[in-house]
Amino acid sequence: MSSTSKPTSSENIVAQKFDRCLADLIVKSGVGFSAGVIASVILFRRRAWPVALGTGFGAGMAYADCDRSFNPARIPGTRIVPASELKKDGSS
Numbered sequence: 001m002s003s004t005s006k007p008t009s010s011e012n013i014v015a016q017k018f019d020r021c022l023a024d025l026i027v028k029s030g031v032g033f034s035a036g037v038i039a040s041v042i043l044f045r046r047r048a049w050p051v052a053l054g055t056g057f058g059a060g061m062a063y064a065d066c067d068r069s070f071n072p073a074r075i076p077g078t079r080i081v082p083a084s085e086l087k088k089d090g091s092s
Contacts, residue, residue, distance in 0.1 A: 021066035025059060032058025 036054025044050050073080055 017066075017069050021062070021069060024065055025062040028058035028062040029055050030058070032056070032061075 032054035033051060034054075036051035039054065040047055040050040068075055072078060
């Protein structure tokens with residue numbers, strides 16, 4: 001039995017990244033919502049703004065992670081090296 005793996009299509013890679021982003025959005029927004037409800041009940045006499053703030057922070061963190069997933073050039077410290085530069089160095 002050979003262990004040859006089928007190449008993954010780019011559509012499947014994008015779909016997997018999108019699914020991960022959607023799951024991350026749901027989880028992080030839910031955690032932010034929960035933290036906002038707890039803060040609202042305990043600290044702020046049942047005001048609504050801590051819930052909205054917590055949910056917004058969670059959604060913002062999920063958006064930032066998703067943006068880094070789809071565009072790795074935005075990760076600080078990452079350098080994109082053109083293929084022509086690699087051929088000049090002889091490291092290919």
